[in-house]
Amino acid sequence: GLSWPQLSYIAEDDKKRVVGYVLAKMEEDEEEPHGHITSLAVQREYRRLGLAQKLMNQTARAMVEVYSCRYVSLHVRVSNRAAYHLYSEVLGFRITET
Numbered sequence: 001g002l003s004w005p006q007l008s009y010i011a012e013d014d015k016k017r018v019v020g021y022v023l024a025k026m027e028e029d030e031e032e033p034h035g036h037i038t039s040l041a042v043q044r045e046y047r048r049l050g051l052a053q054k055l056m057n058q059t060a061r062a063m064v065e066v067y068s069c070r071y072v073s074l075h076v077r078v079s080n081r082a083a084y085h086l087y088s089e090v091l092g093f094r095i096t097e098t
Contacts, residue, residue: 005038006067009058011051018047022055026067035063037074040083047082056091 011020019054020042027034037059042051063069074093076083 003032006057007035007062009055010041011046011055013046019043020051022059024059024063026063026069026074027073032071033067033069035060035067035069035072037072040074052086053090085092 003023005023007022007024009022013019021039022037023039023075024035024037027036030095037056038050042055049063060069060072063072074087076087078084088095
């Protein structure tokens with residue numbers, strides 16, 4: 001099988017310090033290949049600059065191009081308002097369970 005994570009991207013500042021990252025995996029479902037975001041983080045002082053959106057878009061694009069992914073899922077706490085807003089409003093994720 002595939003080793004975890006299949007996809008990972010980092011965001012660096014101008015001094016090459018890591019300021020954000022995303023980790024993702026493909027669920028092993030042959031009928032409907034889909035990806036899952038396992039972790040996304042951006043350092044506090046680099047938030048609201050579009051880094052999370054860029055990391056997520058790059059990951060989703062790679063999932064489609066490399067793995068023929070049909071959709072991407074993730075879990076987020078409703079209490080994490082900033083992340084909930086990012087996923088549902090900015091990135092257009094559909095909420096299926098709360």
